[in-house]
Each structure stands twice: as structure tokens, then as C-alpha cells.
Amino acid sequence: MAKYKNKLTAAAFLLIVAGFAAGWFGFAGVKTAALVVATVLAGTPIFLKAVQSVRMRVFSIDVLVTIAVVGAVYLQEFTESSVVTFLFLFGDFLEARTLEKTRSSLRKLVDMAPQEATVVRDGDEVTVPVEEVVIGDRVIIRPGGKVPVDGSIVSGQADLSEAAVTGEAVPVGKALGDAVYSGTIVDNGYIEIVAEKVGDDTTFAKIIELVEEAQESKSKAEKFLDSFAAYYTPAIMVLAVLVFIVTRDLKLAITFLVIACPGALVIGAPVSSVAGIGNGAKHGVLIKGGEIMDTLSKVDTVVFDKTGTLTKGKPEVTDVKVFGKMNVEELLRLIGTAETISEHHLGRVIVKEAKARDLALGAEVENGEVVKGHGVRAVVDGVALVIGNRALLELAGVPLAGEAAEYAVEREKAGNMAVFAAVDGELAGIISIADQIRDDAREALAELRKNGVRKMIMLTGDNRHTAELVAAQLGMDEFVAEMLPEQKAAFVKRLKDEGRVVAMAGDGINDAPAIATADIGLAMGEGGTDISMETAGVVLMADKLGQLSHAYSLAKATIRNMKQNTAFAIGTAVVLLIGVLYGSVHLASGMFIHEASVVLVILNAMRLIRFGAGSRFWFRFGGKIAGGRAGGVEAVSR
Known part of the structure; x- marks a missing residue:
């Protein structure tokens, strides 16, 4: 039917x-x-x-x-x-x-999912359904083609439109070794990639899954209205019977029954939530449900990890200083080989530098140990290595003094992170690594303050000198340096115990405990790890802090829209019921007004679809600007 x-x-x-x-x-x-x-x-x-x-x-x-x-x-x-x-x-x-x-944003995402892939098998190009691509396949993407799986480029270069994943309309240049994602489109150029994630494990598939789940997830307001409707409707039936008993007017009782239908009230909150989540997906922000949206709108304190969140997350080796007889290339080869067992971003930077210098990293790593929050220990070519921060040197009993200590402080004050390397119990070198603050960081933080965030804090495992420099440049209210992952989580918990509504933004495995502890976890999606993306309630797919300010403004706009719809629905029902009791509203006219009210609350919610596209003034909220800046506290971490 x-x-x-x-x-x-x-x-x-x-x-x-x-x-x-x-x-x-x-x-x-x-x-x-x-x-x-x-x-x-x-x-x-x-x-x-x-x-x-x-x-x-x-x-x-x-x-x-x-x-x-x-x-x-x-x-x-x-x-x-x-x-x-x-x-x-x-x-x-x-x-x-x-x-x-x-729901158009989700539908467009689904429509953009690639259906076929051109792969090289037995030396021939074969077009197969995307479901048949397996990890390790060599995939060819020509101009105008969609990337069918996640992978890395092994041949060619191209400009890719990543709008489906990150929400960014400007094509991004990709070359040998760069990662590409399913659902992105080759604007011009030619690339061949090796499939690394296929099927439901691709970034694009996860985005669709997260948005689908989010649009089904209900906010507290929606859950309350569902419960309310379950009792409200039977109550209206009882009241209609009472109206008939009192007035003996069956037509009046029937009119009362129809007019009191809670249609606009029940649908007002869900449609706002769906529209808000859809807008987020369109702009590369995955908000995992109505309850997350509700909590995000109440956030008054945002805690940031530094590297990969406030900074670009693409640090580079700026200097390698050797203390001892070993030359730079040999030391860097040993360190790079040992760091292949680490997933830490600094370790990956050192490995990348060693490869860029064409150093052979094929030696076997013996007794390799990742010391969480500190660095690594390993034996390479019979050489015992300790690589990490000051705390790891102390644990290993390696002295740091004189020229080496002065050099390390000098590099840190210049904005570098110092990675210490000891060989057979003696300090052998210091690797300086620097990262740059994100281009949109200052503007995004200012927008957050304008919209109601009262306090912004930076937590980092980096040294205090570098942390202080970044915090000063961004105008953070507070910073804490040299923190372990569990210390970050404890810090967030303390803020919550003080009555603050806390959001934690990070991108790495070491941020996952703090992200999980916060009221709202914010993960940097493109450069972030799978665990931080899964733990977080909000994922920023383009790795742009501007998306965070958009998400925060959007959450406030969505909750305000829900309240508008609820107030309008209740007001319309009250006016209609009064009209029925006074005889000025009849069955047909009342039904027309009732249905019109349902459509109006939906149309009001649909304004959220255009939020951030020239219509932000409809929803802008004022906020007090928090001031002041506290000093740093030293803990121990890499």
C-alpha cells in the first residue's frame, strides 16, 4: 500500500x-x-x-x-x-x-562511492568490481577516475579532489609515496597505487558508516520527546473522551483529538539533528550523533594536543648533531633502523629522513622495545641504542651535560624538538625536529572564543621550551609540557571534576586515552590514527582547525534550531486547542494548520543544510573571550 x-x-x-x-x-x-x-x-x-x-x-x-x-x-x-x-x-x-x-549529504556520499577499479593482474589491466580489489593490488587511476581504495602512490603524480573525504573543494597535489583515499577523484594527472585498505576498511566506507550511524543516533531532546509522545498520545485520547462527556459534542471531541496530534513536536528535534549532521558531513566534519551534537554545543573548555593538531603534523629533521666518533650517516642509519619498530610521529620522521638520504635500513632489530611516552630501546648490528627524550636517558643512566645539554636547550628554544640518541651507554647524537603551526590555527581559535569557548589549553609530550613558544604564538590560556598519555587523560579528568565541559582534540595513539576521557573527543581524521578516530565523537577529515570552529558553531546552531522547533510546535498546539475550545477552529482548518506546522518545522531545520555557506548569521552565538595565560608545568614524556 x-x-x-x-x-x-x-x-x-x-x-x-x-x-x-x-x-x-x-x-x-x-x-x-x-x-x-x-x-x-x-x-x-x-x-x-x-x-x-x-x-x-x-x-x-x-x-x-x-x-x-x-x-x-x-x-x-x-x-x-x-x-x-x-x-x-x-x-x-x-x-x-x-x-x-x-539526508542529501549522506545520499551524495553514497552516490560518490566508486563501483569499479582498474587493476594490474598478470601484467594485464583488468577492470573489476571494487569489492574484488584485494590488499596489495596495483590500481591504476586516470584523469577523471575515482580512487577505489585507500593506498599509496607508487607511480605518477596528480591533483586530486578530496571533497568527498575532507570537504575541501581545492584539489591537492599528490606524488610518489603520498597516501590517497577511496572516493577522491583524479582532477588531472595519472597515478598508480598499491591497495592498503579495501572494502569496509577504507576511509570513505568508514565515513559513510559513521554518518549513517550518527543520523540514527538520538539526542537527549529526541529521546525525551519519544518518551513524551508515548504518554502524550494516550492522554489526548482520554482528554478527548472527557471533552465529549462534558460538552456532549462529538464533533468538538473529534476536532480536539486531531488538533492535539504531536506531529510537529515529535519530528522537530530529529529533523534538526539529521540536517546538522548532514551539514557536518558536507563540510568534512563527522559528528557521531545527536547526543554528541548536544554535548559539543555546551563545551566551554577545549584541550589541544600540539603536534599534528595545532601544528601541521609534518615535522622535518632540521639538524643532526653528533657527539663522538660515529659519523652522521652511520648514526642516522642505526637510529632509523631502530625507529622502524615505533609508531610515534617523531620516529616516523627520523625513518623518513634516513630513507631520503638513501641509507639502508634493512638490518635486523634485536630486543626492540617501545617505551611508551619516552622512545625506543633496541640492538642494531650489535650496537645497543637508546633513542628518545631526557627521561629515557635518565632511565638508561646516560649522562647529559656540558656542550650536549647546552645545544639541546638552544635547539628547543628555537622551536625544535630534541631527540637524544645513546650508543652503548654514551650520548652519541641529538636530532633536531621542527614542526610548523597550522595556517588556520589562529583564526580558528579566535572563532572558538567568539562562539563561547572560555578556556583553551595545550597539552604536549614535547619539551617545555617548544611548548611555551607555540602557546605564546597562539595565545593559549595554559599549556603543560612533557606529558605522558596517562597524564593527559588525568589532566582532562581533573578539568571535568571542576565542572567544565571538556573537548579534547588530538591525532595520535597517545591522545586516545585523553580523547576517551573528555566529554567530547575531537580527532584529526586525515593524519590521525584509526584508534583516535574511533574513540572520538567528532572527526575533522581535512585536518583543518577551521573545521573544529565550524563544528562547534554548527552544534550550537543545531541545538538552537531544535529549541525553536519545539517551541513553535508547542505554541501552535496551544493556539489550536484554544481555538477549538472557543469554536473558531474546525476539523478541516485545524488539520491544515497542523500539517502546515509540521512542514514549517522541517523547513526551519533545513536551513541548517546551508549553515556555513553564507547563512551563518542566522545562527551566530555570542561568547565571552577568556583571557590570561598560565605558565607551563613539566612532566615526563617524549
């Missing part, structure tokens, strides 16, 4: 028009017959849904309308019965159409 609903709606409308025309020409019998048939046609799907609801012991709006229509037919008020059933179906049609638009 559902697939014929639109046709039944159209037929009912034509019959109602024909009936009124016949009545105008004096054919009363024809008018009655047309309106009766219209009532039956439009009322059938409503009646069937009502029966299903009763069987499931649910008092739905369809039950209320069915009772009202039966009563109107009993009173031979065929105009009311036909108009009410038509308006109910037509309103359902409009709801479906407008709700579909709010």
Missing part, C-alpha cells in the same frame, strides 16, 4: 475538487459520493497503519486520525473526513520529501 500512497493522495485531491465543483453546480448527491470515495481512498493507508500500531500496542498519530475520521463519517461530515485524510497524506508526502533533502 505504501508504494500507492502518492497516487491515492492525488486521486483523493481530484475527487475533493470534483465534489466541491459538483456541489457548486447543485449536484449534492455527486458531491457526497465523491467526498465519500475520497475519504475511503485517502483513509485506507492511514487505517492500515493505525491497525499495525494497535497490534504493536502503540498509540500513534494514525490511530488518532482514524478515530477522528470514523467519527466524522458517523456524523456525516464528509467534507471534514475527506479533507482531513487528504491533508494527512499530503503532509506525510511533504515530510518525506523535505526529510529526504536533509
Whole structure:
């Protein structure tokens, strides 16, 4: 019956028009017959849904309308019965159409999913369904083609549009060794990649899954309204019976029943949530559900990891200083080989530098140990290595003094991170690594302050000198340096115990405990690890802090939109009920206003789809700017 609903709606409308025309020409019998048939046609799907609801012991709006229509037919008020059933179906049609638009971001994402891939097998190019691509396949993507899987470039170069993943419209240049993601499009150029993630494990597939789950997840307001409707509808039925008992006016009781339907009230919050989540997906921000949206809107304190969050996350080796007899290349070869066992970003930078110098890193790593938050220990080519921060040197009993100590402090004050390397118990070298602050960091932080964030804090495992320099440049309220992952989590917990609503932004495995502890976790998606993305409630796919300020503003706008819809729905219901009791609102007119209110709350929610595209002034919130800056506290970490 559902697939014929639109046709039944159209037929009912034509019959109602024909009936009124016949009545105008004096054919009363024809008018009655047309309106009766219209009532039956439009009322059938409503009646069937009502029966299903009763069987499931649910008092739905369809039950209320069915009772009202039966009563109107009993009173031979065929105009009311036909108009009410038509308006109910037509309103359902409009709801479906407008709700579909709010889900357009997800639909567009699904439509953008690649279907085929060109792979090289046995020396030949073969086009296969994307589901048949396996890890290790060599995949060819030509101009205009979609990247079917996640992988890294092994041949060629190209400009890729990553809008589907990051929300960024400007193509990004990619070359040998760069990572590419499923769903992105080769704007110009030619590349060959090795498949590293396929099927449901690709970034694009995870985005679709997260957005689908988020749009099904309900906010506290939605959950409350669902519970409210479960009690509200039966209560209205009881009140309608009381109205009839008191007034002995069946038509009034029926009108009361229809007018009190909680349609706009029940749908107002969900459609706002869906529209807000869809807007986020369109702008490369994955907000994992209505409850996350609600909490994000209340955040007053944001805690940032430094490297990869406030900075670009692409540090480079700026200097290698040797203390001892070993030359730079040999020391860097040993360190790079040992660091291959580490997932830490600094370790990856050292490995990258060693490879860039064409140093052979194929030696076996013996007794390799990653000391969480400090560095690594390993034996390479019979040489015992300790590589990490000051704390690891102390644990290993390696002295740091004199020229080496002075050099390290000098490099740190210049904004570098110092990685110490000891060989056979003696300090052998210091590797300086520097990172740059993100281009959009200052503007994004200013926007967050403007929209209501009162305090911003930077936590980092880096040295105090570098942390102080970055915090000063960004105007952070507070910073804490040389922290272990568990210390970051404890710091966030302390802020929550103080009554703050805390968001934690990070990108690495070491940030996952703090992200999980915070009220809201914010993960940098493109450069972040899978664990931080899974732990976080909000994922910024383009690694741009501007997306964070957009997400925060969007959350506030969405919750405000929910409140607007709820207030409008309640206000409309109160006015209509007063009108019914005073006799100025009748069944057909009341039903028309009721359905119009449903459509209006949906249209109001649909404004969120355009939020951030020239319409931000509709939703902008004021916020107090927090000031002041505290000094740093030293802990121990890499």
C-alpha cells in the first residue's frame, strides 16, 4: 500500500475538487459520493497503519486520525473526513520529501562511492568490481577516475579532489609515496597505487558508516520527546473522551483529538539533528550523533594536543648533531633502523629522513622495545641504542651535560624538538625536529572564543621550551609540557571534576586515552590514527582547525534550531486547542494548520543544510573571550 500512497493522495485531491465543483453546480448527491470515495481512498493507508500500531500496542498519530475520521463519517461530515485524510497524506508526502533533502549529504556520499577499479593482474589491466580489489593490488587511476581504495602512490603524480573525504573543494597535489583515499577523484594527472585498505576498511566506507550511524543516533531532546509522545498520545485520547462527556459534542471531541496530534513536536528535534549532521558531513566534519551534537554545543573548555593538531603534523629533521666518533650517516642509519619498530610521529620522521638520504635500513632489530611516552630501546648490528627524550636517558643512566645539554636547550628554544640518541651507554647524537603551526590555527581559535569557548589549553609530550613558544604564538590560556598519555587523560579528568565541559582534540595513539576521557573527543581524521578516530565523537577529515570552529558553531546552531522547533510546535498546539475550545477552529482548518506546522518545522531545520555557506548569521552565538595565560608545568614524556 505504501508504494500507492502518492497516487491515492492525488486521486483523493481530484475527487475533493470534483465534489466541491459538483456541489457548486447543485449536484449534492455527486458531491457526497465523491467526498465519500475520497475519504475511503485517502483513509485506507492511514487505517492500515493505525491497525499495525494497535497490534504493536502503540498509540500513534494514525490511530488518532482514524478515530477522528470514523467519527466524522458517523456524523456525516464528509467534507471534514475527506479533507482531513487528504491533508494527512499530503503532509506525510511533504515530510518525506523535505526529510529526504536533509539526508542529501549522506545520499551524495553514497552516490560518490566508486563501483569499479582498474587493476594490474598478470601484467594485464583488468577492470573489476571494487569489492574484488584485494590488499596489495596495483590500481591504476586516470584523469577523471575515482580512487577505489585507500593506498599509496607508487607511480605518477596528480591533483586530486578530496571533497568527498575532507570537504575541501581545492584539489591537492599528490606524488610518489603520498597516501590517497577511496572516493577522491583524479582532477588531472595519472597515478598508480598499491591497495592498503579495501572494502569496509577504507576511509570513505568508514565515513559513510559513521554518518549513517550518527543520523540514527538520538539526542537527549529526541529521546525525551519519544518518551513524551508515548504518554502524550494516550492522554489526548482520554482528554478527548472527557471533552465529549462534558460538552456532549462529538464533533468538538473529534476536532480536539486531531488538533492535539504531536506531529510537529515529535519530528522537530530529529529533523534538526539529521540536517546538522548532514551539514557536518558536507563540510568534512563527522559528528557521531545527536547526543554528541548536544554535548559539543555546551563545551566551554577545549584541550589541544600540539603536534599534528595545532601544528601541521609534518615535522622535518632540521639538524643532526653528533657527539663522538660515529659519523652522521652511520648514526642516522642505526637510529632509523631502530625507529622502524615505533609508531610515534617523531620516529616516523627520523625513518623518513634516513630513507631520503638513501641509507639502508634493512638490518635486523634485536630486543626492540617501545617505551611508551619516552622512545625506543633496541640492538642494531650489535650496537645497543637508546633513542628518545631526557627521561629515557635518565632511565638508561646516560649522562647529559656540558656542550650536549647546552645545544639541546638552544635547539628547543628555537622551536625544535630534541631527540637524544645513546650508543652503548654514551650520548652519541641529538636530532633536531621542527614542526610548523597550522595556517588556520589562529583564526580558528579566535572563532572558538567568539562562539563561547572560555578556556583553551595545550597539552604536549614535547619539551617545555617548544611548548611555551607555540602557546605564546597562539595565545593559549595554559599549556603543560612533557606529558605522558596517562597524564593527559588525568589532566582532562581533573578539568571535568571542576565542572567544565571538556573537548579534547588530538591525532595520535597517545591522545586516545585523553580523547576517551573528555566529554567530547575531537580527532584529526586525515593524519590521525584509526584508534583516535574511533574513540572520538567528532572527526575533522581535512585536518583543518577551521573545521573544529565550524563544528562547534554548527552544534550550537543545531541545538538552537531544535529549541525553536519545539517551541513553535508547542505554541501552535496551544493556539489550536484554544481555538477549538472557543469554536473558531474546525476539523478541516485545524488539520491544515497542523500539517502546515509540521512542514514549517522541517523547513526551519533545513536551513541548517546551508549553515556555513553564507547563512551563518542566522545562527551566530555570542561568547565571552577568556583571557590570561598560565605558565607551563613539566612532566615526563617524549
